[in-house]
Amino acid sequence: MSVTAAQGFTAAGIAAGIKENGNPDLALVVNNGPRHAAAGVFTSNRVKAAPVLWSEQVLKGGEVSAVVLNSGGANACTGPKGFQDTHATAEKAAQVLPGHSAGEIAVASTGLIGVLLPMDRLLPGIGKAAAELSPYGGEKAAIAIKTTDTVHKTAVATGDGWTVGGMAKGAGMLAPGLATMLVVLTTDADVDGPGLDKALRDATRVTFDRVDSDGCMSTNDTVLLLASGASGVTPAHDEFADAVRTVCDDLARQLIGDAEGASKDIRIEVVNAASEDDAVEVGRSIARNNLLKCAIHGEDPNWGRVLSAIGTTRAAFEPDRLNVAINGVWVCRDGSVGEDRELVDMRYREVRITADLAAGPESAVIWANDLTADYVHENSAYSS
Amino acid sequence: MSVTAAQGFTAAGIAAGIKENGNPDLALVVNNGPRHAAAGVFTSNRVKAAPVLWSEQVLKGGEVSAVVLNSGGANACTGPKGFQDTHATAEKAAQVLPGHSAGEIAVASTGLIGVLLPMDRLLPGIGKAAAELSPYGGEKAAIAIKTTDTVHKTAVATGDGWTVGGMAKGAGMLAPGLATMLVVLTTDADVDGPGLDKALRDATRVTFDRVDSDGCMSTNDTVLLLASGASGVTPAHDEFADAVRTVCDDLARQLIGDAEGASKDIRIEVVNAASEDDAVEVGRSIARNNLLKCAIHGEDPNWGRVLSAIGTTRAAFEPDRLNVAINGVWVCRDGSVGEDRELVDMRYREVRITADLAAGPESAVIWANDLTADYVHENSAYSS
Known part of the structure; x- marks a missing residue:
């Protein structure tokens, strides 16, 4: 279902030859209206890829009628030529999509940083993708944006007469301030730009921004939400925001579940924090501790590393008031040895760590992965 | 030579049975005076092991006449009982070292967090170590503090009639704000406490604090500098400080060279930064990037990850003014593609990354390691 679950959208995914192995590498998502409202959230990395710089500008115009996405190259750290290439991509899309202008076309790229895209393949690919646009093209689009993803990721939530659908890619370089991910969400709800923006920011703050696979922040992260208004229904904001958050949460969990080389999904819940910011800071610190991530991989309930x-x-916390549970067993009580660590069963993929700061009423959940030899292998050979 | 290179010191290293494999696990370093001046630097982790809390108190008294060090257990996150055990360790040492009081005896521990030490073995071990104290015992002491270290680490620098010597352990959990390391430095120079403190802090700030093997900060880091005054020479402060820094730098490099599972030592030099703090922050961010650490392991000059x-x-920096060199080849110029990455030769253990921020006159060097499957293996099985 993906990005074509909602009415008013067509999509396509094709092999343009950007990837040398011939796999699909170019996706096109078109909003056929009647509305072309949009919102976007982008990487907080100060080194931003050309398509991020371009799409941020497009979003400022308030309307997005189409998105061109490519895998096989991030077009990041590619200088003025890289930006010209992104511009040319949008122009080409405007040319093959009658009635659209380049200034309404967002672009997203993913792949290796520091390499120019093969425009002689990418530009003809846009024409080819336009010819294959279909209201059933959502799955193909989701497949075409994969890089090291082992599966394509889609999610859908429905309201009373309206739908939110989405697709995501991302399997490494996943960290807050957005994971290396490209996400396109679509809806046929009749929601204006400010309504989309609020729903999207509220959702990403507690979903994609709380995924921390490997502590590395990408140059290309892009999450777009497009509304066609084709359902003719304007839902209550909270109801709509819930649906957007549900789809984001679903996709974020799929990203963690497919993280490079991971054998465990780690749910880190920080409770009794003095503030939500404290809870998130502690959760991220735990999520990024390589020694702990190795221990979880070894099914070792090494709470000292927590x-x-x-x-x-x-x-805010006192060291001698900290409590830690691993899969429900409180192995650390009052900053010292608690229940018998032998009681912890870590055979399953999901591992739950609860860190009790005993400092207040706030909490937060961060999702992470273990650190494995497979992660090292995938990422030591990625560009070669 | 180690901690007994300087006059006025004796040391011993023995197997007390703390480690189940029977390897040496207890070291004793004694300052026989005439002076017993000392300075110490400890972990900045807010969760501090019992021996750190104890030794911080001892240092406040201004005199340290002996140090008991054990491997085989960190005595961290062990609650009031853990602190009592550290206290008992110092009391036992005072008992077997006539003329010394427990309040002048520092204690340092390393090993697994969250496990109480086997005091029934440790306490008799102190008597055994005292019986073996020798002015030639420095190497044995250095061997007894090893955990996953593959080699013991010692260094010496000499001045005009005086000497600074030292030993270190540490092979994982190495990060700024001190690595998981135990370091004891000794000198026969006649320097008072404030002089030692200044020399030690100035040295650690640019040596041990700029080592970042895996981004993980320990609960037990301890660096002690003891002065016996036995040479009768009081060197000029700068001369003495140079010697201390030389020994710290030597030991810090040995720690990086022996980091768990590492196949590459990565020297990250940040140049043309607006401030030294900026240079250090950027250096640490590069040092902790798992994707880059994997790429270096794969001998892949992946400057996009930098x-x-x-x-x-x-x-402070502008993305389009950043330059990056790997082993002398400027693969990134003005934030974009620079010299041919094929020119980069990464066959050797030392890899040099230069990050030019083009923002000012300051610089800093951070040392790190690559991320390898061996690191994962060592750390996923450490406690089991």
Whole structure:
């Protein structure tokens, strides 16, 4: 279903020859209206890829009528030529999509940083994709944006007469301030730009922004939400926002579940924090601790590494009041040895760490992955 | 030579049975005076092991006459009982070292967090170590503090009639704000406490604090500098400080060279930064980027990952003015593709990354390691 679950959208995914192995690498998503409202959230990395710089400008215009996405190259750190290439991509799309202008066409790219895209293949690919646009093209589009993803990722939520659908890619370089991910969400609800923007920011803050696979922040992260208004229904904001968050949460979990080389999904819940910011800071510190990530991989309930990670933060807590549970067993009580660590069963893919700061009423959940030899292998050979 | 290179010191290293494999696990370093001046630097982790809390108190008294160090257990996150055990360790040492009081005896521990030490073995071990104290015992002491270290680490620098010597352990959990390391430095120079403190802090700030093997900060880091005054020489402060820094730098490089599972030592030099703080922040961000660390392991000059790491910092820079060299080849110029990456030769263990922020006159060097499957293996099985 993906981005074509909602009415008013067509999509396509094709092999343009950007990837040398011939796999699909170019996706096109078109909003056929009547409305072309849009919102976007982009990487907070200060080194931004050309398509991010371009799409941020497009979003300022308030309307997005189509998105061109490519895998096989990030077009990041590619200088003025890289930006010209993104511009040419939007112009080409405007040319093959009658009635659209380049200034309404967002572009997203993913792949290796620091390499120019093969425009002699990409530009003809846009024409080819336009010819294949279909209200059933959502799955093909989701497949075409994969890089090291082992599966394509889609999600759908429905309201009373309206739908939110989406697709995502991302399997490495996943970290807050957005994961290396490209996400396109579509809806046929009749929602204006400000309504989309609020729903999207509220959703990403507690979903994609709380995924931390490997602590690395990308140059290309892009999450777009496009509304066609084709259902003719304007839902209550909260109802709509819930649906957007549901789809984002679903896709974020799929990203963690497909993280490069991971064998465990780690759900880190920080409770009794003095503030939500404290909870998130502690959760991220735990999520990024390589020693702990290795221990989880080895099914070792090494809670000392959790405390060690908490101790590096500025959050409010007293060391001798900290409690830590792993899969429900409180292995650390009052900053010291708690229940028998032998009671912890870590055979399953999902591992739950609860860190109790005993400092207040706030909480947050961060999702992470273990660190494995497979992660090292995938990422030491990626560009070669 | 180690901690007994300087006059006035004796040391021993023995197997007390703390480690189940029977390897040496207890070291004793004694300052026989005439002076017992000392300075110490400890972990900045807010979760501090019992021996750190104890030794911080001892240092406040201004005199340290002996140090008991054990491997085989960190005595961290062990609650009131853990602190009592550290206290008992110092009391036992005072008992077997006539003329010394427990309040002058520092304690340092390393090993697994969250496990109580086997005091029934440790305490008799102190008596055994005291019986073996020798002015030639420095090497044995250095061997007894090893955990996953593959080699013991010692260094010496000499002045005109005086000497600074030292030993270190540490092979993982190496990060700024001190690595997981135990370091004891000794000198026969006649220097008072404030002089030692200044020399030690100035040295650690640019040596141990700029080592970042895996971004993980320990609960037990301890660096002690003891002065016996036995040479009768009081060197000029700068001369003495140079010697201390030389020994710290030597030991810090040995730590990086022996980091768990590492196949590459990565020297990250950040140049043309607006401030030294900016240079250090950028250097650490690069040092902690798992994707880059994997790429270095794969001998892949993936400079995009360097830019991506720089982009997550608050340092002053413009993305399109960044330059990056890997082993002397400027693969990134003005934030974009520079010299041919095929020119980069990464066959050797040392890899040099230069990040030019083009924002000012300051610089800093951070040392890190690559991320390897061996690191994952060592750390996923450490406690089991």
